[in-house]
Amino acid sequence: MNIQTAKHMGLCFGVRDAIKLAETSAKSGPTTILGPLAHNPAIQKRLLDQRIGFVERHEEAFTRELIITAHGVSNRTREAAQQAGFDIKDATCPLVHFAHRSLLQLVEEGYYPVIIGKADHIEVRGLTGDLDTFTVVLSESDILNIPQKDRIGVVSQTTQPIDKVRLLVAGIRERFPESDVQFKDTVCHPTKQRQSAAVSLGKSSDVVVVIGGKTSNNTRQLSDTISHYCTRVYQIESVTDLKPNWFKETDTVGVTAGTSTPDETIRTVIRQLEAWSAEWSVVPQGKSSPVMAGSADRDY
Numbered sequence: 131m132n133i134q135t136a137k138h139m140g141l142c143f144g145v146r147d148a149i150k151l152a153e154t155s156a157k158s159g160p161t162t163i164l165g166p167l168a169h170n171p172a173i174q175k176r177l178l179d180q181r182i183g184f185v186e187r188h189e190e191a192f193t194r195e196l197i198i199t200a201h202g203v204s205n206r207t208r209e210a211a212q213q214a215g216f217d218i219k220d221a222t223c224p225l226v227h228f229a230h231r232s233l234l235q236l237v238e239e240g241y242y243p244v245i246i247g248k249a250d251h252i253e254v255r256g257l258t259g260d261l262d263t264f265t266v267v268l269s270e271s272d273i274l275n276i277p278q279k280d281r282i283g284v285v286s287q288t289t290q291p292i293d294k295v296r297l298l299v300a301g302i303r304e305r306f307p308e309s310d311v312q313f314k315d316t317v318c319h320p321t322k323q324r325q326s327a328a329v330s331l332g333k334s335s336d337v338v339v340v341i342g343g344k345t346s347n348n349t350r351q352l353s354d355t356i357s358h359y360c361t362r363v364y365q366i367e368s369v370t371d372l373k374p375n376w377f378k379e380t381d382t383v384g385v386t387a388g389t390s391t392p393d394e395t396i397r398t399v400i401r402q403l404e405a406w407s408a409e410w411s412v413v414p415q416g417k418s419s420p421v422m423a424g425s426a427d428r429d430y
């Protein structure tokens with residue numbers, strides 16, 4: 131079994147910086163994070179172990195320090211929290227700030243705002259939170275919900291696959307041929323790198339393991355992309371989800387991970403795969419070719 135890793139995978143700089151800010155803040159006193167800092171149970175646990183709290187709304191926070199995550203919030207939310215007396219520490223990723231600025235500029239120029247993404251995702255709620263009218267589009271059928279407008283301005287959630295975003299923008303242009311449809315590409319560079327590395331991984335692997343939280347949007351997007359090129363794709367949260375019967379001794383196994391997956395989680399999964407690979411390539415005495423140790427017990 132050969133193991134290969136994606137050229138780009140795992141924690142992005144935005145999430146890494148947000149974790150660092152939360153952990154530094156926790157050293158000087160109780161800290162609360164507004165919303166999920168990362169959609170990953172290992173990171174959530176690591177922060178909870180440092181007595182860092184999580185709340186959905188700033189009104190629920192019990193500490194003076196309040197951290198805004200890499201996903202960002204609307205200006206309305208930020209200002210309401212400031213007025214309520216919280217000491218705000220802002221870990222909003224610069225690339226999410228770019229998405230906010232792009233959207234605001236389109237609105238100021240008179241474009242009707244359309245956001246490609248998941249309506250209930252914290253980042254999209256931040257983007258739409260300052261708008262009175264807008265449409266969120268995740269699939270082609272959602273395009274039917276966009277009202278007829280002369281000018282339509284489109285941005286995207288930073289973690290959507292760029293190919294899908296371009297298809298949806300083309301669909302919007304097709305539905306409104308008379309309208310001026312402006313698209314600002316706000317998909318972040320780390321997402322584009324991870325998506326394109328995932329395509330290469332899917333093309334060159336017999337089976338791919340995608341590591342990330344069950345609720346992580348970008349992890350699921352990686353799995354979806356890879357499934358176009360590889361039929362055996364398994365999304366796991368941690369090493370305990372790995373099953374030996376997913377692999378055969380001759381397989382090339384690809385490994386990738388979402389932008390909120392900690393390095394240690396990835397290392398543990400790779401170590402387990404390497405251990406199986408070594409175990410299964412043992413040549414018992416009297417045999418001329420490698421066999422899988424204990425293969426009779428496994429359901430291949």
Ligand code: SF4
Nearest residue numbers: 142144200223288318
């Ligand atoms: S996924 Fe992209 S936009 Fe989101 S935190 Fe990471 S680098 Fe920033």
